[in-house]
Amino acid sequence: MTDESQKRIEELREAAKPCFQCGICSSSCPVFRVAPEVNPRLAIDAVVSTGELTEEGNEWLCAYCLMCDQRCPMGVSLTDILIGLKNLSAAEGNAPFNITKAVESFFTIGVIAPGTTGVERKRNKLGLPEIPKPDPEQIKILFEGTGGLEILEKNLAKESLAE
Amino acid sequence: MKYAFFIGCTMAYRLPFAEKSIRMVAPHFDIELVDLPFTCCPEPSGVRSFSDDTWLVFAARNIALAEEKGLDILTACAGCHESLSMAKHELDTKPERKSLANEHLSAVDLEYKGTSSVIHLHQVFHDKLGAEEISKKVETPVIMRVVTHSGCHLLRPEEILQVDSSEAPVKFDKLVEILGMEPLEYMDKTMCCGAGVRGQASDISFSILKEKLDSMAMVNPDAAVVFCPTCFISFESGQRIVNRMFGTEFKIPVYYYTELLAVAMGLPEVEEFLAGHRVKPDFPLVHKSAAEQQVQPENTTSQ
Ligand code: SF4
Ligand code: SF4
Numbered sequence: 001m002t003d004e005s006q007k008r009i010e011e012l013r014e015a016a017k018p019c020f021q022c023g024i025c026s027s028s029c030p031v032f033r034v035a036p037e038v039n040p041r042l043a044i045d046a047v048v049s050t051g052e053l054t055e056e057g058n059e060w061l062c063a064y065c066l067m068c069d070q071r072c073p074m075g076v077s078l079t080d081i082l083i084g085l086k087n088l089s090a091a092e093g094n095a096p097f098n099i100t101k102a103v104e105s106f107f108t109i110g111v112i113a114p115g116t117t118g119v120e121r122k123r124n125k126l127g128l129p130e131i132p133k134p135d136p137e138q139i140k141i142l143f144e145g146t147g148g149l150e151i152l153e154k155n156l157a158k159e160s161l162a163e
Numbered sequence: 164m165k166y167a168f169f170i171g172c173t174m175a176y177r178l179p180f181a182e183k184s185i186r187m188v189a190p191h192f193d194i195e196l197v198d199l200p201f202t203c204c205p206e207p208s209g210v211r212s213f214s215d216d217t218w219l220v221f222a223a224r225n226i227a228l229a230e231e232k233g234l235d236i237l238t239a240c241a242g243c244h245e246s247l248s249m250a251k252h253e254l255d256t257k258p259e260r261k262s263l264a265n266e267h268l269s270a271v272d273l274e275y276k277g278t279s280s281v282i283h284l285h286q287v288f289h290d291k292l293g294a295e296e297i298s299k300k301v302e303t304p305v306i307m308r309v310v311t312h313s314g315c316h317l318l319r320p321e322e323i324l325q326v327d328s329s330e331a332p333v334k335f336d337k338l339v340e341i342l343g344m345e346p347l348e349y350m351d352k353t354m355c356c357g358a359g360v361r362g363q364a365s366d367i368s369f370s371i372l373k374e375k376l377d378s379m380a381m382v383n384p385d386a387a388v389v390f391c392p393t394c395f396i397s398f399e400s401g402q403r404i405v406n407r408m409f410g411t412e413f414k415i416p417v418y419y420y421t422e423l424l425a426v427a428m429g430l431p432e433v434e435e436f437l438a439g440h441r442v443k444p445d446f447p448l449v450h451k452s453a454a455e456q457q458v459q460p461e462n463t464t465s466q
Contacts, residue, residue, distance in 0.1 A: 064207050065315040112209055128179055146217040
């Protein structure tokens, strides 16, 4: 783990500290409701007590519904912390395949869900205007400049190793 | 009102008929829509999960494009709305985040200033136009009992988005009421549709959706009404998958608000976008054709 990641974990730990383990986040969580092995309260506990990532992959099962965040009586921003954990996991090349693919699509065309091939025809038929396309060169500069490309390449490399 | 129209990838590429309904009704309320070369908002579960900085800078780029034109951004998707609003909040309240964004943006000759606001269609209809303006346009009330689903990303975080109460939202119900519908209270009104984990864990995602649909079905609605294309797809295509997975028999038609608005306004060619729906109601949604309307005596004015 890099120094940068270590520093980030310390920050997340600070952010999680006010948690007093009341469990309101978990009882509000739609994922916990159907899959109790995913538990935001325990995720926060793990961050505070060990400063370690929660059980592999669990942060990637957050649906980002923001219910926990809204309801936490201590004002802990669980979604920020979970995103922080995802960032750390992605930096190690551990993002789920579908997320990597979506980000790759974003990098190539600036769009995450380009949909089916027939969509342009459908749009035409409905009399909808053509959607102005972002300049790919601009996307490349910003994506690379903010470190996105490096993370993407790392995850793509892991994927191809796994194949 | 003139806005930079942030259609969003999901609506533009997967739900063009809902976009059609927005473009159809907009001119009737003096709303002019300007299309700009936006990228994806970007979406929090993808790009932001990879890199918070990448997310922030691309959101800043999108907002900066609208600022250049002197326009506010109008969103149609709850997801885009949350993402852009959260980024804007960070950029406007944390000077170090704003300078980071502008450092990167200068490489592509753009600057984030903070001069454009981000507003969702829900807010335009409820807060800007209001019941009075909308009801003036209603010609044929849509008679249905419906459940509304505002969507996680319009409701939370309430302090920042300020669209409606995150625990007990009522504004969307008012909006459907104006069109003649009866909004039904239901148990898990503010619960997520499960879309956020569909790609990583479809079993979890559809289990969440089933819980939500169960809650809707309990009050036996004629349809569900949404203000987000992602929620739309979850409910409409998703219920067929839920039915396969769990042996349930959900058959709840789903509408994006402006589709029903167009129907209520008696606009022609609504069939064009209604045809794109996969779960159709058992009853005719458009009760009388526009032609029939004209030969009938005035009977819609008294209330
Ligand atoms: S709701 Fe807040 S204080 Fe309670 S367990 Fe969750 S993070 Fe901790
Ligand atoms: S944001 Fe994630 S962890 Fe929090 S309640 Fe929603 S799904 Fe659960």
